[in-house]
Every structure is written in structure tokens, then in C-alpha cells.
Amino acid sequence: MTQEPYYYLPQFLSQAEADALYEHSQALSWQQNDIRMFGKFIPVPRLEAIYGDEGCSYFYSSSVLLEPLPWTDPLAKLRDRIETESGFNFAITTGNRYRVGEHSIGWHSDNEKSLGTSPAIASISLGAIRKFSLKPRKGHEGELQHFFLEHGSLLLMLPGCQSTHIHQLPKTKQSVAERINWTFRPHLNQTRRLDD
Numbered sequence: 001m002t003q004e005p006y007y008y009l010p011q012f013l014s015q016a017e018a019d020a021l022y023e024h025s026q027a028l029s030w031q032q033n034d035i036r037m038f039g040k041f042i043p044v045p046r047l048e049a050i051y052g053d054e055g056c057s058y059f060y061s062s063s064v065l066l067e068p069l070p071w072t073d074p075l076a077k078l079r080d081r082i083e084t085e086s087g088f089n090f091a092i093t094t095g096n097r098y099r100v101g102e103h104s105i106g107w108h109s110d111n112e113k114s115l116g117t118s119p120a121i122a123s124i125s126l127g128a129i130r131k132f133s134l135k136p137r138k139g140h141e142g143e144l145q146h147f148f149l150e151h152g153s154l155l156l157m158l159p160g161c162q163s164t165h166i167h168q169l170p171k172t173k174q175s176v177a178e179r180i181n182w183t184f185r186p187h188l189n190q191t192r193r194l195d196d
């Protein structure tokens with residue numbers, strides 16, 4: 001049996017911790033960005049935010065540039081906790097705010113140059129439960145998996161996962177409340193290390 005390159009901890013945060021982080025997240029700086037698709041700029045189907053170390057900007061899909069604001073205390077504490085428990089370092093967290101069922105992210109892997117060659121990526125979910133799917137790329141082992149990401153859960157995509165798998169958070173026609181996701185990522189420019 002092969003070991004999957006990710007794992008899911010449904011109750012990483014307690015209910016009270018997840019509630020407090022959700023409330024904190026609502027007051028942060030959310031942007032409606034545009035992304036280039038088939039030669040045209042269209043609105044990204046969700047709101048985005050980014051917090052992190054200075055000099056660690058995030059550029060994705062050859063069109064969206066996110067420049068980090070300084071860590072807030074709650075996000076920095078959460079980063080420290082994920083680093084301690086996972087053993088991986090993170091330089092930025094990118095936020096996704098899905099306000100309605102139409103808000104989504106299509107199949108992709110996180111393979112931007114700034115992440116380095118084999119990043120670990122840690123994803124915290126807050127608010128409404130949404131379906132998140134992961135599947136192996138052609139030629140790689142494994143099955144399509146669906147996770148119903150709970151309030152306060154952690155999904156850790158281990159080094160290698162971005163080369164072998166792709167993931168998405170699909171649209172839903174069901175009426176859903178808002179969900180916020182914080183994805184902690186490393187960065188080639190990062191200088192802070194776990195044991196600093």
C-alpha cells in the first residue's frame with residue numbers, strides 16, 4: 001500500500017480557537033483580484049488575502065501578484081503552531097474567502113517558482129464545510145479523494161504532493177455559508193527558520 005502524500009486532521013483547532021480565528025479573519029484585508037484566462041482578465045471567483053514575511057510576494061497563474069501584509073498576531077501564532085506540529089517552515093499565508101457556492105478554485109497544483117522544489121503546504125479551514133478534492137496526475141498512483149473540510153481542520157499536503165497530485169474546491173449549487181481558508185506556504189526568499 002502506498003502512503004498518501006497528504007493528511008487531514010479534522011479538529012486541529014478547538015471550536016473556540018476556530019471561532020476566534022474566523023472572527024479575526026473577517027476583519028482582515030480581502031481583495032477581489034483579476035486573473036488571466038484564455039487571454040482575458042476575469043475576476044477571481046473568491047476573495048483573496050496574503051500575510052507573511054517581507055519580500056515574500058506570491059505570483060500565480062502568470063497574472064495575479066499578491067504582496068504580503070505583515071503577519072497579524074493570531075496568524076503568526078497559528079503559523080508557529082503548524083510549524084511546531086508539522087516540522088515544516090512557512091513564510092506566507094494566502095487567504096481564500098468563499099462567500100457563496102459559486103466561489104471556488106479549479107483543478108491546479110501549487111507549483112509557483114517561489115515555493116521552491118518540493119513544498120509542504122498547510123491549509124486551515126474556517127466557517128462552512130466545503131468539498132475539497134485531490135487526485136493523482138496521470139501516471140501517478142492513488143485515487144480521487146474528497147474531503148469535507150471542517151471548521152478548524154488542517155489539511156497538510158506533504159513535500160512531493162504538488163508534483164504527483166492536483167486539487168480543487170469546486171462550485172456548489174447548494175446554499176452555503178461563507179468559508180475562509182488560510183494556506184501556509186514556504187518561500188524561496190524566507191530567512192526565518194523553525195529553530196530561530
Ligand SMILES: O=C(O)CCC(=O)C(=O)O
Nearest residue numbers: 096105123132169181183
Ligand atoms: O480553499 C481551499 O481549501 C483550497 C485553496 C487552494 O487550493 C489554494 O489556495 O491553492
